[in-house]
Amino acid sequence: MSRKQMVRPGGRSARVQASVHTAVRELLSEVGRDALTVPLVAQRAGVTPSTIYRRWGDLQELLSDVAVERLRPDTAPGDHGDLRSDLAAWAEQFLDEMASPSGRAYVRDALLGDPDGGNAGRCSAYAAEQIDALLARATDREENAPDVETVMDRVVAPLMYRILFRPAALDAAYARRLVAGLLGTEEGSGQ
Amino acid sequence: MSRKQMVRPGGRSARVQASVHTAVRELLSEVGRDALTVPLVAQRAGVTPSTIYRRWGDLQELLSDVAVERLRPDTAPGDHGDLRSDLAAWAEQFLDEMASPSGRAYVRDALLGDPDGGNAGRCSAYAAEQIDALLARATDREENAPDVETVMDRVVAPLMYRILFRPAALDAAYARRLVAGLLGTEEGSGQ
Numbered sequence: 001m002s003r004k005q006m007v008r009p010g011g012r013s014a015r016v017q018a019s020v021h022t023a024v025r026e027l028l029s030e031v032g033r034d035a036l037t038v039p040l041v042a043q044r045a046g047v048t049p050s051t052i053y054r055r056w057g058d059l060q061e062l063l064s065d066v067a068v069e070r071l072r073p074d075t076a077p078g079d080h081g082d083l084r085s086d087l088a089a090w091a092e093q094f095l096d097e098m099a100s101p102s103g104r105a106y107v108r109d110a111l112l113g114d115p116d117g118g119n120a121g122r123c124s125a126y127a128a129e130q131i132d133a134l135l136a137r138a139t140d141r142e143e144n145a146p147d148v149e150t151v152m153d154r155v156v157a158p159l160m161y162r163i164l165f166r167p168a169a170l171d172a173a174y175a176r177r178l179v180a181g182l183l184g185t186e187e188g189s190g191q
Numbered sequence: 192m193s194r195k196q197m198v199r200p201g202g203r204s205a206r207v208q209a210s211v212h213t214a215v216r217e218l219l220s221e222v223g224r225d226a227l228t229v230p231l232v233a234q235r236a237g238v239t240p241s242t243i244y245r246r247w248g249d250l251q252e253l254l255s256d257v258a259v260e261r262l263r264p265d266t267a268p269g270d271h272g273d274l275r276s277d278l279a280a281w282a283e284q285f286l287d288e289m290a291s292p293s294g295r296a297y298v299r300d301a302l303l304g305d306p307d308g309g310n311a312g313r314c315s316a317y318a319a320e321q322i323d324a325l326l327a328r329a330t331d332r333e334e335n336a337p338d339v340e341t342v343m344d345r346v347v348a349p350l351m352y353r354i355l356f357r358p359a360a361l362d363a364a365y366a367r368r369l370v371a372g373l374l375g376t377e378e379g380s381g382q
Binding site: 110123124125154157158160161162165167179 | 249308314315353356
């Protein structure tokens, strides 16, 4: 699905980030991960390699930074009339995106070149922001809604854990079972 | 905590694995991750670099393989008299180990050099085996017990997700809340 690239304000700094990120994405599709090098990215982006090393440290950190931008949702979660439908639809889409080959690659990149854990935290924050939006909408409808951390534990965490560690039998029905389990039906009590 | 190294049966193959794994662990503590190279490991292990490349592909895959062995529990989970106590104690220990600097490094290594996902699957299988043992013990005591996949979703997944993505405020009380939430008390319904 479409993703937007976040360009931080800041003139040249923002332009450098945008051109370097674009260069990485283009080169990933043109030459692939294994052939990617900092000098190659620098050449394509029209900056010096030292600019990239200074700002990103190394290629893995740059890939992590690019991955997090790619994982940033570009739309508010859809409104399907009630929390159960909204959350089920969101969870199915989240699983669909994150379990795709490119989604898995981005999640792994985000986790890897991430010495301080900031990029992994941003990935998680993106999910939490979307959940927050769903819960606020439910509250506006005067529906009972769990808190965001509970949704992270009961829906987001199991989806991401299984994507990373045990992807077998991971399907939309599983995502719906997690939501049903959280919002209180028998379905969700088993896997 | 102590970990045992698994040596697969198979004569020379097993001896090569054991010596290479030992060399990696020694060199990680002596020279650190960044200075580690395949030739260095090969020299320490008394094998040729090509033996390592042939068997492990590259350094990251070797590190992943070593990490999974280090993450393998060497003891059955403790018996504290009932499922709630057993699971709470196990979850606290799991969090304690996996959230430690070395635990995080091993989990990341296991996830990274893992093209086919087999090592991540083994990490998850180790946890599932320990949970299975707890649940079998509870069944022997004629306690009501959830199924293993439900425990993976409700306890293991949230712990690992937060270790990887949002480590703030991760403590033993959180692990106990997850267990309480699964086994049915108010505590577990919030974060």
